[in-house]
Amino acid sequence: MxxxxxxxxxxxxxxxxxxxxxxxxxxxxxxxxxxxxxxxxxxxHTDRFAFEQAPPTPRRLQHELDEERVLHEAMSDEFDVSTLLDVDDQLSFRRPGIGLDVTHKLRAGHWSIQRQLDLHGLRSDEAREALGQFIRLAHRTGLRCVRVVHGKGLGSPGKTPVLKSKVQRWLVQKKEVLAFVQARPAEGGAGALVVLLQPGKRKLY
Structure with missing residues (x-):
């Protein structure tokens, strides 16, 4: 044991x-x-490195800018331009702060016409969209003077130039437009407008 x-x-x-x-x-x-x-x-402890949180999901910035531009593109047919047009023998428009000499020079051909948009044969909604895109692209590419052909309305019911008055309303609502005058007879006369645009930075796309 x-x-x-x-x-x-x-x-x-x-x-x-x-x-x-x-x-x-x-x-x-x-x-x-x-x-x-x-x-x-x-x-x-104050010297410790704190890791940042994961970065947020990238925003579709260009898409948002395009959407915003479309909203700004909305041009009303009900916009009253009667108080904004210069009443002379040929109605013209100049944005506040633009002198009469600008419309006189525009009518005299001081600026060469660099591009043209012909709205003949388009419905009202088609013409409005085409005009908005045309003005925006012209300004974006650095053009200063363009012509918009709306026709004299001879083919419209009652031979009333409906599109002519609408084009005037639409152009007044475009911030890129400084002034416009009725084209000279050789450039379309009562069936067209010569439009002066804000100076823009030329961009190639």
Whole structure:
């Protein structure tokens, strides 16, 4: 019996010795960096780098600009231009701040006509869309003077130039338009308008 108790005690002592050796080895491993490098001072929390959140999903900027441009393109048929037109022998328009000399020069051909839009044969909604796109593109590409042919209305019911008055309303609502006058007889006369545009930065597309 005593022999068996002795063996049991020796096994317990051996197990305890092994445990202490294992703990000592673990402690040495934990202190290995300090042992070779020396004492270290932890960095203050304020110097820690905080990762930024993931950037937001890119916006479809060009699409939004196009949508905004379409909204600005909405030209009303009900817009009253009677107070904005110069009443002379040939109705003309000049934006506030533009002198009479501008319409006089425009009528005299001071600016060369660089592009033309012919609205003959188009329905009212088609003509409005075509005119809006034409003015926008002309301004975007740096053109200053264009002609818009709306016709004299001789083929309309009652021979009333409906499209002519609508074109005047639409042009007045376009911010790119500085002035317009009725074309000279050789350039279309009462069936066309010569339009002066705001100076624009030329862009190639």
């Amino acid at each position: 005593s022999r068996e108790l002795k063996l049991q005690r020796e096994r317990q002592e051996a197990a305890e010795l092994a445990r202490r050796q294992a703990e000592a080895a673990a402690e040495r491993e934990r202190n290995l960096f300090t042992h070779f490098v020396g004492a270290v001072t932890p960095l203050p």
